[in-house]
Amino acid sequence: MAALVDTLRERAVRFSLLSFLLWIVRIGAVALAVWGTLVTLSSGVFTAAQWKDFLIFGLAQGSVYALIALGYSMVYGVLRFINFAHGEVFMSGSMIGFFVADSMAQSGFWDSSPIAALGIVLLASMTTSTLLAVILERIAYRPLRDSPRLVPLITSLGMSFALQNIFRGLFGAGIKTYPVSPLLDGFITLGGINLIHKSQALVIGTALIFMLGLYLFVERTKTGKAMRAVAEDKEIASLMGIDVDRIIVITFAVGGLLAGVAGVLYAQVFRQVNFFTGFIPGIKAFTAAVLGGVGNIVGAMLGGLVLGLVESFGPSIVLAGLGIPSPHQLKDAVAFVVLVLVLIFRPSGILGERLSREKA
Amino acid sequence: MAVSRSPGTPALEQPIVITAFPSSAFDIRKSIRLGLIAGLILVLISAMGLVESFDDRMLIDPILSLGYVLLFLVPLLVGHIAGRLPPLLEGMPAPEHRPRDVLGGLVSGTVASILLALLVIATPVFDLRTLFINLSPTLVGLLTLNQGLASGLLLLVAIGATLGTIGSALHLLPDKWRSALVKSVTWVLGIALLQDLVLQLLRGLGLSFASRLIFTVTGGLSIPATVLIFGILLGAQLSIKTKGESLATRFARLPDSRKRRTLYAAGVLLLVVIVVLPQIVGPYISEVLDLVGLFLLMGFGLNIVVGLAGLLDLGYVAFFAVGAYTMAVLVSPSSPGFAPQLTFWLALPFVVGTAALAGILVGLPVLRMRGDYLAIVTLGFGEIARLLAQSDWLKPFLGGAQGILRIPNIPVGPIELHTPPQLFYPIAAFVALAAYTSWRLQDSRIGRAWMAMREDEDVAEAMGINIVTTKLLAFVIGAILAGFSGAIFAMKIGSVFPHSFNLIFSLTVLVIIIVGGLGSLRGVALGALVIVGLPELLREFNEFRFLFYGIILVVMMRLKPEGLLPRARRAREITEEERAQDVGMPVTATAADPGGT
Numbered sequence: 025m026a027a028l029v030d031t032l033r034e035r036a037v038r039f040s041l042l043s044f045l046l047w048i049v050r051i052g053a054v055a056l057a058v059w060g061t062l063v064t065l066s067s068g069v070f071t072a073a074q075w076k077d078f079l080i081f082g083l084a085q086g087s088v089y090a091l092i093a094l095g096y097s098m099v100y101g102v103l104r105f106i107n108f109a110h111g112e113v114f115m116s117g118s119m120i121g122f123f124v125a126d127s128m129a130q131s132g133f134w135d136s137s138p139i140a141a142l143g144i145v146l147l148a149s150m151t152t153s154t155l156l157a158v159i160l161e162r163i164a165y166r167p168l169r170d171s172p173r174l175v176p177l178i179t180s181l182g183m184s185f186a187l188q189n190i191f192r193g194l195f196g197a198g199i200k201t202y203p204v205s206p207l208l209d210g211f212i213t214l215g216g217i218n219l220i221h222k223s224q225a226l227v228i229g230t231a232l233i234f235m236l237g238l239y240l241f242v243e244r245t246k247t248g249k250a251m252r253a254v255a256e257d258k259e260i261a262s263l264m265g266i267d268v269d270r271i272i273v274i275t276f277a278v279g280g281l282l283a284g285v286a287g288v289l290y291a292q293v294f295r296q297v298n299f300f301t302g303f304i305p306g307i308k309a310f311t312a313a314v315l316g317g318v319g320n321i322v323g324a325m326l327g328g329l330v331l332g333l334v335e336s337f338g339p340s341i342v343l344a345g346l347g348i349p350s351p352h353q354l355k356d357a358v359a360f361v362v363l364v365l366v367l368i369f370r371p372s373g374i375l376g377e378r379l380s381r382e383k384a
Numbered sequence: 385m386a387v388s389r390s391p392g393t394p395a396l397e398q399p400i401v402i403t404a405f406p407s408s409a410f411d412i413r414k415s416i417r418l419g420l421i422a423g424l425i426l427v428l429i430s431a432m433g434l435v436e437s438f439d440d441r442m443l444i445d446p447i448l449s450l451g452y453v454l455l456f457l458v459p460l461l462v463g464h465i466a467g468r469l470p471p472l473l474e475g476m477p478a479p480e481h482r483p484r485d486v487l488g489g490l491v492s493g494t495v496a497s498i499l500l501a502l503l504v505i506a507t508p509v510f511d512l513r514t515l516f517i518n519l520s521p522t523l524v525g526l527l528t529l530n531q532g533l534a535s536g537l538l539l540l541v542a543i544g545a546t547l548g549t550i551g552s553a554l555h556l557l558p559d560k561w562r563s564a565l566v567k568s569v570t571w572v573l574g575i576a577l578l579q580d581l582v583l584q585l586l587r588g589l590g591l592s593f594a595s596r597l598i599f600t601v602t603g604g605l606s607i608p609a610t611v612l613i614f615g616i617l618l619g620a621q622l623s624i625k626t627k628g629e630s631l632a633t634r635f636a637r638l639p640d641s642r643k644r645r646t647l648y649a650a651g652v653l654l655l656v657v658i659v660v661l662p663q664i665v666g667p668y669i670s671e672v673l674d675l676v677g678l679f680l681l682m683g684f685g686l687n688i689v690v691g692l693a694g695l696l697d698l699g700y701v702a703f704f705a706v707g708a709y710t711m712a713v714l715v716s717p718s719s720p721g722f723a724p725q726l727t728f729w730l731a732l733p734f735v736v737g738t739a740a741l742a743g744i745l746v747g748l749p750v751l752r753m754r755g756d757y758l759a760i761v762t763l764g765f766g767e768i769a770r771l772l773a774q775s776d777w778l779k780p781f782l783g784g785a786q787g788i789l790r791i792p793n794i795p796v797g798p799i800e801l802h803t804p805p806q807l808f809y810p811i812a813a814f815v816a817l818a819a820y821t822s823w824r825l826q827d828s829r830i831g832r833a834w835m836a837m838r839e840d841e842d843v844a845e846a847m848g849i850n851i852v853t854t855k856l857l858a859f860v861i862g863a864i865l866a867g868f869s870g871a872i873f874a875m876k877i878g879s880v881f882p883h884s885f886n887l888i889f890s891l892t893v894l895v896i897i898i899v900g901g902l903g904s905l906r907g908v909a910l911g912a913l914v915i916v917g918l919p920e921l922l923r924e925f926n927e928f929r930f931l932f933y934g935i936i937l938v939v940m941m942r943l944k945p946e947g948l949l950p951r952a953r954r955a956r957e958i959t960e961e962e963r964a965q966d967v968g969m970p971v972t973a974t975a976a977d978p979g980g981t
Contacts, residue, residue: 042748042751042852045748046748046749049749105756106756106759106760123515164938164942167942168941168942171941171945172945173755173756174694174696174755175941175945176941177696177755177756177759178696178894178898178937178941179937179938179941179942181698181891181894181937182933182934182935182936182937182938182941183934183938184934185891185930185931185933185934185937186931186934186935186937186938187934188930188934189928189930189931189934190428190432190931192931193431193432193433193434193518193928193931194428194431194432194516194517194518195515195516195517196517196518303887307760307763307764307767310760311764314757314760348775348777349776349777349779350775350776350777353771353774353775353776353777354771354772354775354777356767356771357767357768357771357772357775360764360765360767360768360771361764361768363760363761363764364749364761364764364765364768367753367757367760367761368749368750368761371753371757
């Protein structure tokens with residue numbers, strides 16, 4: 025009996041020490057963020073227009089992250105592994121989109137009918153990404169359906185690197201710059217004030233339309249219902265007459281399609297694409313998915329937007345306030361710190377249900 | 385229907401013969417499908433520029449380059465696969481290889497090479513080069529064997545068809561002949577491929593005259609040498625009777641005293657080899673060996689974290705960076721902030737300290753995470769470390785993107801080690817230390833705790849394992865080994881730059897331990913040699929090494945997740961699990977496992 029009490033006491037001490045440390049990290053992170061923000065705010069270095077720019081850039085960037093995050097989140101929902109190669113699915117769309125846009129720009133079609141041209145680029149990008157995602161599922165992940173958890177994870181990591189280098193080999197390592205569409209050059213103005221850059225408006229608008237479409241697809245259609253059922257429990261779903269393999273393929277296809285859209289939109293924000301552009305946005309989009317709650321579709325959208333805003337505001341406001349020189353170098357680090365903090369303190373994300381231990 | 389019989393069921397008296405079931409290997413649709421896949425692979429490797437850059441490496445002068453080997457291997461392999469028998473089902477008559485099965489290989493090889501020929505035709509017609517930058521006229525020349533378009537393409541298809549046929553005809557040979565043939569061809573190609581290594585070895589042993597006989601001036605084996613080596617190898621393979629038992633089993637039968645004596649002798653022999661090796665192979669190969677050693681050191685460390693403790697760490701490079709930067713700051717006179725200018729040996733304890741601290745810092749927050757979440761968080765940590773080292777914020781201490789330069793050499797008594805053959809000795813010493821530590825740890829109490837944790841954390845905790853200290857210890861020991869590696873790396877290069885410490889570094893170490901076999905020390909050694917050593921010897925690979933790393937990960941996970949040289953116990957666990965899955969039963973506990981493996 026005494027021994028039992030002793031072990032219990034020992035355990036309590038051990039766990040409280042760990043949680044004590046974690047609480048210190050938690051409080052420290054919040055304190056640093058608040059302090060930095062207050063310093064910046066009180067110094068008043070930013071004008072209202074700059075604040076608006078941060079906001080809009082954050083939203084545009086965040087909606088791209090959200091679209092990619094949906095692919096991670098849906099695949100994680102049904103198969104419970106991080107598809108590292110999803111970033112490359114996104115990059116493939118962007119890359120093929122570039123070649124289509126570039127050839128149209130050379131033939132003059134890009135400038136003569138810009139709406140149709142943008143539509144064609146979008147279509148090409150979506151097709152490429154969807155195909156690649158489905159092929160990936162077929163050749164890499166399906167044979168591993170029942171293997172230990174690290175096996176598909178490592179496979180997807182390998183696929184990610186293989187795809188990057190295949191694209192590098194096929195299309196060269198050079199950075200490819202998208203042509204500027206005449207439709208998207210300039211600002212939407214309201215009463216003489218530059219409200220929002222046209223390309224950013226397009227990015228945010230298109231992303232919202234596709235996200236709404238996805239939401240309706242998953243919530244209202246029979247296939248969407250089947251997807252939710254498979255995410256809930258594969259075995260029971262198959263007993264209910266759902267073709268699980270088909271649903272998994274559809275999940276990959278839908279994720280790929282959204283990544284293709286994101287590929288074109290990303291190119292509207294950043295203009296450039298090369299074989300490595302997929303990796304970092306991919307990791308960040310996974311961060312967004314975790315932030316919103318993995319497996320939760322609305323969560324992924326929300327997480328994307330929040331991460332976009334954090335990345336846009338974080339360096340200039342928090343880091344600059346803390347007196348860190350050239351804070352924009354640490355933009356990516358901000359995103360990763362957010363990822364680490366979220367996973368430590370709220371692995372279920374903003375909207376996610378409390379993931380049970382075997383799920384998390 | 386496949387019926388898996390449970391052990392108790394009596395065997396069927398008479399096999400039921402269903403004639404509709406394909407008992408032959410030849411299946412035209414399967415062959416065409418395989419041919420299309422192989423054709424796509426051929427198109428891909430050609431369009432990616434692999435064939436063209438590998439053509440620079442001449443294997444058999446002047447007829448066969450590495451590029452052609454790559455090109456020819458695909459139809460050969462697909463022919464072999466097409467000629468394989470359908471899976472043997474119980475209750476069916478066992479199918480046999482028949483000469484007409486060769487048709488499958490013929491079809492596959494032809495289809496594959498026709499696809500490649502179509503690429504050659506399409507390249508000028510659709511001006512594909514604007515899209516695929518590697519579809520150069522040189523490549524077209526290579527693919528048409530420099531025979532002009534029409535006759536060249538016919539020749540290409542004919543070669544593809546022949547190779548496919550040969551591939552499937554290999555099934556018809558008796559086992560002994562087939563394995564002898566395949567081994568001899570592999571050896572000849574291997575010798576040709578590792579020409580630089582062979583040349584250096586011959587020179588080191590004072591046999592330079594032999595190298596002139598074997599290799600031509602322009603590089604590659606000469607044709608007479610090829611025929612001779614192939615003949616000797618084939619003859620040797622066919623005439624030697626295998627003893628039937630391996631060295632290990634014969635060793636196990638020895639009495640204890642002789643066992644110990646054999647071990648000592650082997651140890652002394654190894655020591656002599658290590659001392660003499662860098663002098664024989666010369667500076668270039670020594671450089672490669674140094675690099676292999678550094679990665680081996682990291683491999684041993686990551687093997688503890690991933691292989692034994694089952695914690696997939698994708699930011700392992702962070703610990704390497706911590707070691708390198710600690711060393712650089714402490715020894716370099718041009719360290720920007722704080723420059724105590726210690727010697728290597730005095731700075732080493734601090735490297736251990738900072739690396740261990742980094743291990744704890746990474747380990748503590750991730751204590752409660754598992755599997756893929758752990759992977760992505762450690763990846764995040766690795767990236768954060770690199771971005772911080774690169775930033776202007778820490779520039780006053782770490783030098784920002786310019787890094788830290790002018791790191792002095794390693795002093796040993798009166799001499800300073802700086803050439804690759806000299807640096808080989810400290811690296812070998814550290815590797816030996818790491819190998820010994822890992823070897824002693826893996827069957828110790830803590831090693832078994834790691835493995836228990838890897839299999840099931842909850843059960844391990846219920847068995848009284850302290851998860852917190854066990855996990856932290858894995859991270860700390862892994863971090864210290866990577867720290868050592870980083871410290872020596874800094875001394876070897878003479879400078880540190882943040883750009884060296886990217887994700888690809890972590891991935892390389894991961895590939896090393898996965899190829900060799902998670903948890904297996906021999907495996908890590910093999911992995912480091914193959915994954916780091918080979919691409920250094922074959923400079924043509926350099927541009928494509930990450931492509932191969934990616935493909936290797938995928939292929940290993942698919943075909944041999946336990947690695948090439950798995951630990952005996954681990955291999956048994958995996959196969960038993962598979963067997964249990966096959967009969968649809970849960971894995972039952974293995975009968976008492978007697979201590980070691």
